[in-house]
Amino acid sequence: MGQPITVTVNGEKRSAEVEPRLLLVHFLRENLRLTGTHIGCDTTHCGACTVLVDGTPVKSCTMLAVQADGEQVTTVEALAAGGTLHPIQAAFKQEHGLQCGFCTPGMMLTSISLLQDKPDPTDDEIRWALSGNICRCTGYMNIVKAVKSAAVQMKAAAAVPAATAAARS
Amino acid sequence: MAVETPLKGNIGDSIKRKEDDRFIRGKGNYLDDVSLPGMLHMAINRSPFAHARIKSINTAAAQAVPGVVAVVTGELLAQHKLAWMPTLSGDTQAVLATDKVRFQGQEVACVIANDPYVARDAAALIEVDYDVLQAVVTPQQALKPGAPLIRDEKEGQKDNHIYHWEAGDKAKTDAAFSKADKVVKLDTFYPRCHPSPLETCGIVADVNPATGHATLYMTSQAPHAHRTLFAIVAGLPEQNIRIISPDIGGGFGNKVPIYPGYVVATAASLLIGKPVKWVEDRSENLISTGFARDYYMSGELALRNDGRMLGLRVKMLSDNGAFYADAQPSKFRAGLFHIVTGSYDLPAAHVETDGAYTNKAPGGVAYRCSFRVTEASYLIERLVESAALEMNMDPTEIRLKNFIKPEQFPYMSATGFEYDSGDYPRAMQVALDKLGYKELRKEQAEKRKKGELMGIGVASFTEVVGAGPGKDYDIVGLRMFDSAELRVHPTGKAILKLGVKSQGQGHETTFAQIVTEELGIPAADIEVQEGDTDNTPYGLGTYASRSTPVGGAATAMVSRKLRDKAKKIAAHLLEASEADIEFDHGKFFVRGSPSKSKTIQDVAFAAYTNLPDGLEAGLEGVTYYDPPNMTYPFGTYLVVVDIDRGTGQVKVRRMVAVDDCGVRINPMIVEGQIHGGLTEGFGIAFMELITFDEEGNCIGSNFTDYLLPTSWETPKFEMGETVTPSPHHPIGAKGVGESATVGSPAAFVNAVIDAVGHLGIRNIDMPVTSDKVWAALNEKGAAE
Numbered sequence: 001m002g003q004p005i006t007v008t009v010n011g012e013k014r015s016a017e018v019e020p021r022l023l024l025v026h027f028l029r030e031n032l033r034l035t036g037t038h039i040g041c042d043t044t045h046c047g048a049c050t051v052l053v054d055g056t057p058v059k060s061c062t063m064l065a066v067q068a069d070g071e072q073v074t075t076v077e078a079l080a081a082g083g084t085l086h087p088i089q090a091a092f093k094q095e096h097g098l099q100c101g102f103c104t105p106g107m108m109l110t111s112i113s114l115l116q117d118k119p120d121p122t123d124d125e126i127r128w129a130l131s132g133n134i135c136r137c138t139g140y141m142n143i144v145k146a147v148k149s150a151a152v153q154m155k156a157a158a159a160v161p162a163a164t165a166a167a168r169s
Numbered sequence: 170m171a172v173e174t175p176l177k178g179n180i181g182d183s184i185k186r187k188e189d190d191r192f193i194r195g196k197g198n199y200l201d202d203v204s205l206p207g208m209l210h211m212a213i214n215r216s217p218f219a220h221a222r223i224k225s226i227n228t229a230a231a232q233a234v235p236g237v238v239a240v241v242t243g244e245l246l247a248q249h250k251l252a253w254m255p256t257l258s259g260d261t262q263a264v265l266a267t268d269k270v271r272f273q274g275q276e277v278a279c280v281i282a283n284d285p286y287v288a289r290d291a292a293a294l295i296e297v298d299y300d301v302l303q304a305v306v307t308p309q310q311a312l313k314p315g316a317p318l319i320r321d322e323k324e325g326q327k328d329n330h331i332y333h334w335e336a337g338d339k340a341k342t343d344a345a346f347s348k349a350d351k352v353v354k355l356d357t358f359y360p361r362c363h364p365s366p367l368e369t370c371g372i373v374a375d376v377n378p379a380t381g382h383a384t385l386y387m388t389s390q391a392p393h394a395h396r397t398l399f400a401i402v403a404g405l406p407e408q409n410i411r412i413i414s415p416d417i418g419g420g421f422g423n424k425v426p427i428y429p430g431y432v433v434a435t436a437a438s439l440l441i442g443k444p445v446k447w448v449e450d451r452s453e454n455l456i457s458t459g460f461a462r463d464y465y466m467s468g469e470l471a472l473r474n475d476g477r478m479l480g481l482r483v484k485m486l487s488d489n490g491a492f493y494a495d496a497q498p499s500k501f502r503a504g505l506f507h508i509v510t511g512s513y514d515l516p517a518a519h520v521e522t523d524g525a526y527t528n529k530a531p532g533g534v535a536y537r538c539s540f541r542v543t544e545a546s547y548l549i550e551r552l553v554e555s556a557a558l559e560m561n562m563d564p565t566e567i568r569l570k571n572f573i574k575p576e577q578f579p580y581m582s583a584t585g586f587e588y589d590s591g592d593y594p595r596a597m598q599v600a601l602d603k604l605g606y607k608e609l610r611k612e613q614a615e616k617r618k619k620g621e622l623m624g625i626g627v628a629s630f631t632e633v634v635g636a637g638p639g640k641d642y643d644i645v646g647l648r649m650f651d652s653a654e655l656r657v658h659p660t661g662k663a664i665l666k667l668g669v670k671s672q673g674q675g676h677e678t679t680f681a682q683i684v685t686e687e688l689g690i691p692a693a694d695i696e697v698q699e700g701d702t703d704n705t706p707y708g709l710g711t712y713a714s715r716s717t718p719v720g721g722a723a724t725a726m727v728s729r730k731l732r733d734k735a736k737k738i739a740a741h742l743l744e745a746s747e748a749d750i751e752f753d754h755g756k757f758f759v760r761g762s763p764s765k766s767k768t769i770q771d772v773a774f775a776a777y778t779n780l781p782d783g784l785e786a787g788l789e790g791v792t793y794y795d796p797p798n799m800t801y802p803f804g805t806y807l808v809v810v811d812i813d814r815g816t817g818q819v820k821v822r823r824m825v826a827v828d829d830c831g832v833r834i835n836p837m838i839v840e841g842q843i844h845g846g847l848t849e850g851f852g853i854a855f856m857e858l859i860t861f862d863e864e865g866n867c868i869g870s871n872f873t874d875y876l877l878p879t880s881w882e883t884p885k886f887e888m889g890e891t892v893t894p895s896p897h898h899p900i901g902a903k904g905v906g907e908s909a910t911v912g913s914p915a916a917f918v919n920a921v922i923d924a925v926g927h928l929g930i931r932n933i934d935m936p937v938t939s940d941k942v943w944a945a946l947n948e949k950g951a952a953e
Contacts, residue, residue, distance in 0.1 A: 021286070029201075030204075033204070035199075035201075035202040036194070036196065036197075037195070038199065038418065040418075041451040042450050042452075043871050043872055045872035046367060046451075046872060048367055076194070077194070077195050079194070080193075080194050085193070089193040089194070090193075092189070093186070093189040093190070094185065096838070096840075098192055098193065099419075099673035099674070099675065099845060100367070100416075100673025101189070101191075101193075101197045101416065101418070102199065102367045102418030104193060105195045108193070128880075130879075131880050132879070134872075134877050136367050136845070136877070139845045139848035139886065140844075140848070140879075140883050141844050141885060141886060142841060142844065
């Protein structure tokens, strides 16, 4: 028997009847066909399946879909809303922070969460924050660069409206 | 603000990657993203034992689960002559076990169901009655007289020995040893590890029962070779098989072999008439698919008192698991292990290798390496470290004394490799300068006085990549050439189709750049396609860093072929003789008057609209490139470590990597490849291990036990380069993907030994974990 759930995924309410054992990652990938969230290890180690649940990075292979009932879930598909790349996406490309691309969605979502908490992180803070996301291709150096570069872009973007407001007053 | 001119994408331009746009949006198309209407799902029941006879298999409970469509056993496959399949090394491997299971995790039966959860539930309900046999878990045990016979089904197989293979000159080597002032010996074990790409292996098999056409979406590093093997194994007509290798989430050698799951899913789709998907979970990937290494190596170096090397003697024993399924050219039983003379001018060398069956997973793939080059490089670089310690020489001094000199190239090695080009002293000097080697040696001496352990590791590797030539190198008989097909459209845009297949290496960018350099079409205007056997020319695929040396050469050659034709058309447009036409960066002009010119785009349009009499229409071509030789990338890696006497913890303080991979097409991508390779080398040196208990239970079957480096442990790398072009490659490139994984493990371990060598410690086998270091220190009374 299915259990009814309603999850707000990328701003849109999605209702379904699901088996209580259905993993959130399978709900996203199979039920909603949001295949940007990947599965790498099944045991919460690799972070390929990382999504944001109410803004917090969660490994969606270790959360049941029913646990996400009533929550806000953000996946990689939401990042380029309106067609404009999120600064973290632009930075990953600019700094060559990805190769095969399999870990990239999870890496970017974890990075976004870090930058919300710490807009100006040090290398060590970035490395610590990303230590639950494994990348087999890049050796992390360019990922760290990308996160730093995105931090600069995001701070500049945040400063623009403030400056505009100041100029108006 | 200055506006940067966008780079066109010539060789040497670090343009941003074309493939990234889909990956950063979550719009890649990996195997598990493939979903077809009516698709069924497969799960595998695997052996819990390493060695056991199957008495019976009861599938009734599994079959009774609602949603289960079929249960496939070895017995059913045997009726279709599919219970066994050939391996890449000319052995056979069970698809589903019929008689015995020979390793833990071996495929026993498969469930096909309408839902992946149901398939797994049912697979767990298959009852297999086993008669457990004694497991053989090391090659030494396997070769003992009276050891349980693992491959009792093989006619004529009386023991667990697989092969004996030699290279070099035994008599000459023995003579060199008899003249030696000193012989230095090192026994070392390169343990079993696993490529572990972040995406596991899988297939969606879609066999159309009406037409017999099989479309196989597969995580394949070699789609064309796999198509041919499928035709042979499954008896399907090759023209009816289409293999589509979609975006691949990392390969590193793991996606070179054909696995039983692929075969069963295809057979099931054929029998049921619906698409069947099988995707491994991580444990399945680690316990059953292509492992790497597992080599026991014993090396002896004959030296003169002044440190000059006279000869090298190597004995190697390989653990191949239950089926000899190494991925390597058929002439070479131990791959290219005989490159073990490395960067050194060794007048004599002899290599003796043996392989044995054990009750462990088969595979023997090259984890980011060319057919056992990594093991070879590790052994010689560790052996030279031992020699430096024994002879009381600086590890850089002994290397400099024995390097093949720049003027000796092309150099024929004692084991039969013709090294194409190199300048080893220069790469080393660049690395030493970058590190500040002398200062660090002083610091080390100061620290040692205080009882602190600090080490500087050196590795000056030379490796060999880019197989063929086809006359010497093949995979199950298929010659190792590769291909490129280039179609320039009337508007001057182009499609490049390749026989190789990217798994993250950035082919869509790098190979477009080769066309840009040769024809002047901007990289942004060139679409690169790979992985679909119906739409790309035949090639042997991407592994062993062969894409740029072979596929890249094919790309340059097909571009030149088109340029020759374009010249004829340009001559017609410019009303000049073809002999007077010159080409420079996308423009054709009459010699002496460059102002009057036609662009490649003008010429492309004319190729379809305004041709000289007698010339075929179109600007398209295909080239199959069989390289005249392999390429020999090299470099020097330096590592600085600090070791805690109290815990044995090794902290990598610095790492300098100087690589020479010939001409760099996209330096950004090359550096990224090296970063990744160094990280995998770091993981192998300190963390990654697949081991087994006495009963053959796999320890290292998930990421809790099989440790991969995260951003936290991984050191920061300091990069340097030298450029010594390959003389035989059309653009002088050598290939780089694997170099760092080949060269770096020895640098890491040498750093540890350099820190503790004065205490009398000569070797700690990988992974060099804190407990092993502490135990070694403790044995010498040096632990705190």
